[in-house]
Amino acid sequence: MNTNKHSKKVVHLPLFIQKNHKAILFSLLLFLMLPTTFVHAQRLYTTDGVNIRAKPNGSSKILTSVSAGTAVTRTGSKGNWIAVKVDGVKGYIYKTYLKSSKKASASSANSTSYRAVITASSVNMRAKPSFSGRIKGSLSAGQSVTVCTTKGAWKKVKTSAGKKGYVYGIYVGKSYTPVKKAAKTSPTVSTGNYRSRAISYAHTRLGNKYSQARRDQKGYADCSSLVRDAYKSATGKYIGNTTYEQLELMDSYLYSVSSVHNVTVGDLVFHRGSSNHVGIYLGNGKVLHASQTAGKVKISTFSRSSTYWDTGCNAAAYCASR
Structure with a gap:
């Protein structure tokens, strides 16, 4: 006669889990308690020298600027803007300036050239990406150039004559609209x-x-x-x-x-x-x-x-x- 007919079947867990079940349970509970932003944090890389802004729009305050290839931590998103954290600064970067791979980021920032124009008058072109760099020439507003590479806030450009040098990035844009001059003011205006x-x-x-x-x-x-x-x-x-x-x-x-x-x-x-x-x-x-x-x-x-x-x-x- 089988005396164990109604007895429960014993399931033997692997020896590793038996010995460490308390530590495994604690780790599982800790993981479940982590903030959502941490669980979903993602490492991204900038494709160009870019500003980090306080709010998800192009007119908000600039908190800091980072160079191409900088690693940032994604903490969320709002529309086309990615919430990021870098060196303790939290802000937003427009999505097209971020890539998931550092290799892809460096390639995009440093290898892909594109056409651009100078957006201000008498912009200095320098031998190195610094205001202390030797001035190689001056570029005029509306002048067409080819952007070869980006280094921080500077663009290495090439003119139609083949001359190369660095220009501060804020003076390089996709288009140029001449500024309308203000009308002369009477000297009697109380100012x-x-x-x-x-x-x-x-x-x-x-x-x-x-x-x-x-x-x-x-x-x-x-x-x-x-x-x-x-x-x-x-x-x-x-x-x-x-x-x-x-x-x-x-x-x-x-x-x-x-x-x-x-x-x-x-x-x-x-x-x-x-x-x-x-x-x-x-x-x-x-x-x-x-x-x-x-x-x-x-x-x-x-x-x-x-x-x-x-x-x-x-x-x-x-x-x-x-």
């Missing part, structure tokens, strides 16, 4: 308040660190972003994003300067040499500007014999007229 408000704002930026890559981040500025922000704060008007664009937009308000001491307080002063520079005149030979040499926003004093500032601009009148 004193605009000037004083612009100066007051610029004083709040004293000590900000100089950086072209981080110019739109808090605590940083370069010369053109500083005056752009000052007049935006003072008037709500846009005077241009770069010195090249500012010179074009305000061409009707430019005047020659034999001495910076002859400039109206609150006007912009430009140096139009091998590298454009701009600041706000404070009077008594003093100019408030973002100095690349000093590495910060500061006030410099110039003598009457100084020839550095060669152009003034009635920026306040320009803003009043728009």
Whole structure:
């Protein structure tokens, strides 16, 4: 007679699981408790030098910039924008600038050439991707070039004549639309308040660190972003994003300067040499500007014999007229 007819069948688990069942159970529970963003995190690579923005749109604040081939962690998405994290910074990158493979990213960024145009006047082409690089020539607005490679924020371009060099990326685009010049403004326009408000704002930026890559981040500025922000704060008007664009937009308000001491307080002063520079005149030979040499926003004093500032601009009148 079979006495085990109604007994339950014993299932013997593998010896490894028997010995480690507590650790396996704990690991399973820990995995299930992980945040969704961690579980679905994905490593991606940038295909070009690209800005990381605070919100999923092209007009939002730029948090930082990364070069081609940079590894980022995908944390989500919103429409055509990918939420990413890199070096502790969380923001958004447009999806076409990301690839799943570093090899594919490098190939796209460094091997595929394309046609482009210069978007600003008198853009310097340099021997290396740095503002300290030797200037090999100057390119004009609307000039067609071939972009050969990308290195960080710089583009290596080739002209129709076969000349090669590096151009800062913000001056290279897919199309060029000539800027419509503002109409001349009567010198009787009352603009004193605009000037004083612009100066007051610029004083709040004293000590900000100089950086072209981080110019739109808090605590940083370069010369053109500083005056752009000052007049935006003072008037709500846009005077241009770069010195090249500012010179074009305000061409009707430019005047020659034999001495910076002859400039109206609150006007912009430009140096139009091998590298454009701009600041706000404070009077008594003093100019408030973002100095690349000093590495910060500061006030410099110039003598009457100084020839550095060669152009003034009635920026306040320009803003009043728009």
